[in-house]
Amino acid sequence: MTDEQxxxxxxxxxxxxxxxxxxxxxxxxxxxxEVPFGFSPEQAVLEAARCIQCKKPKCVDGxxxxxxxxxxxxxxxxxxxxxxxxxxxEQNSLPAICGRVCPQETQCEQLCVLGIKDKPVxxxxxxxxxxxxERIAGEVRIPPLRPPTGKRVAVVGSxxxxxxxxxxxxxxxxxVTIFEALHEPGGVLVYGIPEFxxxxxxxxxxxxxxxxxxxxxxxxxxxxxxxxxxxxxxxxHHAIFVASGAGLPQFMRIPxxxxxxxxxxxxxxTRNNLMRSYQFPTYDTPLLRGKRVATIGGGxxxxxxxxxxxxxxxxxxxxxxxxSRAEMPARVDEIEHGEEEGVEFHFxxxxxxxxxxxxxxxxxxxxxxxxxxxxxxxxRRRPVPIPGSEFExxxxxxxxxxxxxxxxxxxQTTPGLAVQKWGGIIADEKTGKTSRDHxxxxxDIVTGAATVxxxxxxxxxxxxxxxxxxxxxDLAPVKPESTPSAS
Amino acid sequence: xPARILKKERIAPAIYRMEVEAPLxxxxxxxxxxxxxxxxxTGERIPLTVLDKDPAAGKxxxxxxxxxxxxxxxxxxxxxxxxLDLVGPLGHPTEIHNFGRxxxxxxxxxxxxxxxxxxxxxxxxxxxxxxxxxxxxxHLILEREFTATSDRLDICTDDGSKGxxxxxxxxxxxxxxxxxxxxxVLAVGPILMMKAICDITRERAIKTVVSLNxxxxxxxxxxxxxxxxxxxxxxxxxxxxxxxDGADVDFKNLISRLRAYKVLExxxxxxxxxxxxxxxxRAQAEAASESxx
Numbered sequence: 061m062t063d064e065q066x067x068x069x070x071x072x073x074x075x076x077x078x079x080x081x082x083x084x085x086x087x088x089x090x091x092x093x094e095v096p097f098g099f100s101p102e103q104a105v106l107e108a109a110r111c112i113q114c115k116k117p118k119c120v121d122g123x124x125x126x127x128x129x130x131x132x133x134x135x136x137x138x139x140x141x142x143x144x145x146x147x148x149x150e151q152n153s154l155p156a157i158c159g160r161v162c163p164q165e166t167q168c169e170q171l172c173v174l175g176i177k178d179k180p181v182x183x184x185x186x187x188x189x190x191x192x193x194e195r196i197a198g199e200v201r202i203p204p205l206r207p208p209t210g211k212r213v214a215v216v217g218s219x220x221x222x223x224x225x226x227x228x229x230x231x232x233x234x235x236v237t238i239f240e241a242l243h244e245p246g247g248v249l250v251y252g253i254p255e256f257x258x259x260x261x262x263x264x265x266x267x268x269x270x271x272x273x274x275x276x277x278x279x280x281x282x283x284x285x286x287x288x289x290x291x292x293x294x295x296x297h298h299a300i301f302v303a304s305g306a307g308l309p310q311f312m313r314i315p316x317x318x319x320x321x322x323x324x325x326x327x328x329x330t331r332n333n334l335m336r337s338y339q340f341p342t343y344d345t346p347l348l349r350g351k352r353v354a355t356i357g358g359g360x361x362x363x364x365x366x367x368x369x370x371x372x373x374x375x376x377x378x379x380x381x382x383x384s385r386a387e388m389p390a391r392v393d394e395i396e397h398g399e400e401e402g403v404e405f406h407f408x409x410x411x412x413x414x415x416x417x418x419x420x421x422x423x424x425x426x427x428x429x430x431x432x433x434x435x436x437x438x439x440r441r442r443p444v445p446i447p448g449s450e451f452e453x454x455x456x457x458x459x460x461x462x463x464x465x466x467x468x469x470x471x472q473t474t475p476g477l478a479v480q481k482w483g484g485i486i487a488d489e490k491t492g493k494t495s496r497d498h499x500x501x502x503x504d505i506v507t508g509a510a511t512v513x514x515x516x517x518x519x520x521x522x523x524x525x526x527x528x529x530x531x532x533x534d535l536a537p538v539k540p541e542s543t544p545s546a547s
Numbered sequence: 548x549p550a551r552i553l554k555k556e557r558i559a560p561a562i563y564r565m566e567v568e569a570p571l572x573x574x575x576x577x578x579x580x581x582x583x584x585x586x587x588x589t590g591e592r593i594p595l596t597v598l599d600k601d602p603a604a605g606k607x608x609x610x611x612x613x614x615x616x617x618x619x620x621x622x623x624x625x626x627x628x629x630x631l632d633l634v635g636p637l638g639h640p641t642e643i644h645n646f647g648r649x650x651x652x653x654x655x656x657x658x659x660x661x662x663x664x665x666x667x668x669x670x671x672x673x674x675x676x677x678x679x680x681x682x683x684x685x686h687l688i689l690e691r692e693f694t695a696t697s698d699r700l701d702i703c704t705d706d707g708s709k710g711x712x713x714x715x716x717x718x719x720x721x722x723x724x725x726x727x728x729x730x731x732v733l734a735v736g737p738i739l740m741m742k743a744i745c746d747i748t749r750e751r752a753i754k755t756v757v758s759l760n761x762x763x764x765x766x767x768x769x770x771x772x773x774x775x776x777x778x779x780x781x782x783x784x785x786x787x788x789x790x791x792d793g794a795d796v797d798f799k800n801l802i803s804r805l806r807a808y809k810v811l812e813x814x815x816x817x818x819x820x821x822x823x824x825x826x827x828x829r830a831q832a833e834a835a836s837e838s839x840x
Contacts, residue, residue, distance in 0.1 A: 241767050243585055243592075243632040251769070280548045280634040282767055286571050307769035311781055318776055318800050320807040327770035335591060335764065341818055344591040344616055345764070346811035420803035467768055468786060 077179040078107040085400040089370045092255040092338055095397060099189045101141070108136035110174065111181045118171035119183060124517025125158075125224075127151045129168055129183055136186055145194035146201055148187060153227035153269065154220070154516065156195060156262045159188025161253060162513045163391050195265055202272050206233035211530040214239060214297040216283045216470065219247025220512040221303035221503030223270060224519030225526070230273040232527050232535075237297075238270075239281040244334060247305055248504075249512070251334040252326070254364050256371065257394075260333070284469035289477070289499060299498045299526045302485060303519065306464040306504030312356065316414030317460070321348050321422035325361045325461035332368055350457025352376040354425055356411055357461030358388040363395065365459040366403045377403050378455070382410045382430055382443045408432070408443060412450060414458055424452045466505050474499070484508055490536075492522030500526055550584070550633035552626050553606055559681070559688050561613040562656055563622060564598065570605030572597070572635045578663040579641030579758065579790055582609065583766040585632040586620045593617050594763045594785075596660045597636065598689075610659035610688070616815040623823070637766045638789045641756070645672040646731035650722065651697070652715050652744055654680045654736020658689050660758050661735045666696040673731070674698050678718050680736065684709035716743040729753055734793060738802050745793035755793035759784045759801060762808070776800045 080096040080103075082088075088095055099107065111133040119129045127148055135144035148155045164170075164184035172180030194200055211234045215222045218240040226236045244250050246263040271277065283289060283304070292300050309324030311317050323331075328347070331337040335345035353369035355362050358381040369377040379398070381388060384407045388395060399405075408430040415424040429449035432441035466483045478486040478495035485494055485501040492500040502518030504510060524536045554566040572582060576597050585592045593615075599608040613622050624630070641664045649668050653661035658679055669675045677697040681687040682705045693700050702710025703718050711718050715736070723729065732755040734744040741757045748755040761773035761784040768786035775784050776797035782788065 241634070242765060243634075251765075278548070280632050281571075282634060282637065285637055285767075286575060286635065305769075307765075307767070308783075308786075309769075309771045311771070311774075313781075318774060318781065318797075318804065320803060324771040327764060327772045330764055330770050336589070339589075340811065341815050343589045344587075344815055346591075346808040346815070348807065419806075420800075421807075469767060 074178075075106050075110050077110070077182055078103040078185070080185055085402070088256065089367075089401050092371055094259050095256050098192055099185055101139075101193075104136055104141065104186060104189045105139060107182050108133045108186055111137070112174065114173060118173060119168040119181075122167040122169075122171040124167070124513050125152045125520050127168075127187075132190065133181065133183070133186065136190060141190050141193040142197060142199045144186075145190040146203075148190065149201075149203065152516070154223060154266050155187050156191035157220070157249060157258060157266055158513055158516070159184050159186075159191055160258050160262075161511075163511055165392060167513065195262075200265075200269060200272075203231060205231055205273065208235070209233040209531060211235065211298045212237070212296055213299045213301065213526060213530075214292045214295075215301045215303065216289070216292075217241075217247055217303040217305055217503070217505075218245035218267070218277065219249060219303060219305050219503060219515065221515035221519040221522075222247065222301065223266065224516040225301045225303065225502070225523045226275045227270050227273060228520055228523035229526060230270065230275045232523075232531075234527070234530065235274070235276075237276040237278060239283050239287070239292075240277065240279045241282040241304075242334065243279050245277050245279060247303075251330045252361065252364070254329065254333055254368050256367070257364065282469065284473035289470060289474040289496075293498060298530055299500065301492070301519075301522055301526065302470055302494070302499065302501040302505060303503040303515070304467050304470050304505045306509040307467040308465040308483075309460070310463050310465060311460055312411060312462060314411060314413050316416060316422070316425075319414055319416040319420055319422050321350065321456055322414060322458045322460065325355070325357070325365045325459050326464065328365050328459045329361070329368065332372070338368075338372055347372070348421075348457055350374050350422075350455065352378070352453075352455045353457040353459065354378045354380050354411075354453065354455040355459040355461055356380045357463075358383065358390060359461065359463075360390045360394055362459075362461035363390045363398050363403075365461050367394075367398055367401060369457070369459070370401055370403065374457075376455075378453070379403055379405045380409050380411055380425075380427065381405070381407050383440065384408055384432065387440050410443070410445060411458075415452070422456050422458055424454050425458060426450055426452050464504075464509050466508070470505070482508070488525075490521055491525035492518060493525060498529070548633065549629040549631060551629050552624055555624070555626050558610070559686050562686075562688055563611055563613070565609050565611070565621070566606050567609060567630060567633065568605060569607045569633055569635075570602075572633070573600040573602045573605055573607050576600045576607060576636040577640035578643065578667040580636035580638050581766075581789060582607070582633055582635030583637060583763065584630050584634070586617060586624070586630055588631065590620070590631070591617055592632075592764055592766065594637070594760070594766060594789075596656075598659045598662055610656065612656040615812050616819045619816065619819055619823070634766070637785060639787075641667065641733075641790055643667045643671050646754070647673065648728050649673040649675050649731040649733065650719065650729050651675060651677045652680075652719060652732065652734040652736070652740075653677065653689075653693070654715055654734075654740040655682070655686065656688070657736030657740075657758075658687075658693070661733060662689050662692055662696070664733055665693065668731075668733070669696045669698075676701065676722065676727075678703060678715045678722075680704070680715035680718075680740070682706065714743070715740060716747065719744060720747060723747070723751070732756070732793075738798055738805070741793060741796075742798040745796065745798070749794040756790050757793040757796060758789045759791060759796070760789070760805075761785075761801065762805065775804075
């Protein structure tokens with residue numbers, strides 16, 4: 061631990077923002093274990109005591125699910141870790157997940173007033189700490205549930221949005237069944253986010269918590285195929301919440317993309333995370349492990365891929381991004397972790413084609429250097445190719461992490477469900493209501509690929525709207541409308 | 548959800564027919580669609596052909612050829628045991644119309660995919676000629692079933708042990724030369740067979756549907772492992788297919804992609820074969836020691 065200062069209750073000693081201990085970079089690239097170890101109890105108390113308990117806490121405005129942040133920090137300060145976890149759970153059923161994957165730096169922590177002169181309170185690390193403390197102590201508490209309403213709700217997809225809706229509605233006394241297409245619940249939390257960033261045991265614990273609330277989880281059910289949305293209604297569900305995610309990977313449409321060794325990030329990560337090909341041949345799903353892996357893209361998914369490649373034994377793991385570092389959408393934490401581990405960044409670099417060997421396996425990628433020109437529609441300076449700057453990089457695996465389109469299965473099989481031109485389901489921003497009666501939607505299938513917490517925020521609003529439709533009771537929180545964008 | 552094996556039958560060397568309990572899939576399945584299954588908690592997900600369904604009995608019939616570890620494990624499963632995960636039906640159903648004169652070409656285990664489609668084509672009023680091919684007479688499957696659903700069944704074997712001595716593509720060319728008139732072709736079997744058929748029909752502008760057995764993981768469009776090149780565009784066999792207009796398919800690319808994991812798949816298979824062998828030896832040794840007084 062870097063900091064050994066004792067808190068001095070009498071005087072206001074200035075405590076620096078605490079850092080979590082983590083696996084050294086050289087060691088962690090040899091395993092898939094989680095990188096940070098988390099706070100010690102002493103650190104948690106020190107860090108929570110940094111909060112000055114604002115009367116009008118700005119941080120809460122930055123939280124899409126409205127957690128009572130000063131409230132849970134106060135409980136931590138007083139050493140009441142388990143109670144702090146329960147306090148968070150009043151608003152957020154999945155704190156162990158959010159504490160790990162939320163972009164706090166653009167949400168609650170961005171608005172923390174301490175951040176003006178010093179560093180903001182580590183709200184995310186503390187959320188993670190108490191959620192873990194609750195789980196490890198075996199003190200996971202089932203909150204008081206409302207009496208059964210007799211209403212049934214089907215939730216399509218078990219990612220962050222689906223889990224949130226299910227949890228909220230179960231607490232309100234509704235009978236909820238989650239339908240998951242894959243063989244394990246969790247959606248992107250299990251197929252997408254790697255073990256070293258979000259251990260699957262934590263996702264499992266959070267799903268078990270929902271089960272304890274009375275939520276039923278049915279896996280291997282592809283809604284739209286096995287059962288349609290209309291059939292779910294006919295089966296007696298009073299409302300449907302569609303949270304099927306942004307699961308249809310985009311490719312670059314450059315030559316060589318169907319060579320062996322070219323993966324969408326979804327495939328590369330799914331083979332590793334859901335199917336555990338990093339444990340091949342103990343696990344059966346194979347994966348081509350490159351010696352030199354190029355990941356195309358600049359978001360968190362690209363970082364997850366590049367860091368996974370190192371753990372799979374790559375000697376070189378490159379990030380190929382056509383803009384500059386400042387424009388990278390990935391979280392700062394993730395970029396820094398990648399740098400520490402030895403990911404090499406090639407900014408202002410555009411892939412032109414992927415070259416194969418005689419057996420159609422990737423052998424190289426031809427790229428071109430770019431420079432920043434005039435600002436484009438997004439206000440960011442447009443990357444412009446530098447003529448004659450093309451060169452060939454020897455690589456044997458290419459991971460394309462440039463984003464996803466919404467999964468088409470539900471829109472294709474649900475007559476009357478209005479969709480955007482790009483395929484996303486059209487849903488009311490505040491309630492998640494779609495063009496079909498009793499059908500709500502939220503998460504990436506509505507917004508396009510975004511963050512876990514935004515999907516959870518959408519899930520929470522939809523849960524209140526569904527509850528209102530089913531019972532007439534209005535629980536919608538009084539909350540300022542603006543939540544900072546997270547991408 | 549888990550699917551109990553109700554009946555298991557070897558119908559040709561290394562080819563099995565299995566009846567499994569899958570009421571939801573049985574209710575929904577239409578010709579052309581497939582299922583994905585996983586047999587163990589450490590297993591991979593593989594797509595398999597659905598031969599038939601019985602919604603009333605809540606069961607489907609799957610057919611598989613033993614080619615890798617997962618199908619070896621399926622081969623080792625007994626009636627009454629449960630397949631850990633079975634999900635479906637996936638993919639688009641075949642577009643069935645009365646096209647007129649339809650030729651259904653079935654090679655090897657691909658016949659299992661052809662059968663429900665041939666049946667549906669027949670029911671829709673088509674005149675159905677089926678060409679069924681296999682390496683030897685022993686390798687032909689579903690002959691009786693095709694007899695019932697075809698106006699005429701032609702059989703080809705590579706070694707001439709039954710029917711015409713030669714490939715299904717030879718027989719198909721003969722049919723075209725006999726000027727029977729062909730409005731619709733369905734071809735499912737080894738990639739080279741489908742390619743040969745499409746090379747014939749492309750220049751004659753005969754509509755030809757092929758079903759592509761690409762490598763899949765989730766089977767719902769999420770990963771893109773099953774991408775195929777069709778008319779110069781990337782399509783996903785799981786959600787855009789599995790059937791495509793054969794004239795536009797890049798078969799060379801499909802052959803490469805199907806080979807992508809060959810080394811790793813061989814490793815898996817050999818490890819499993821060694822384990823299987825060890826089990827058998829142990830069982831034999833136990834049996835021998837028991838039989839001794």
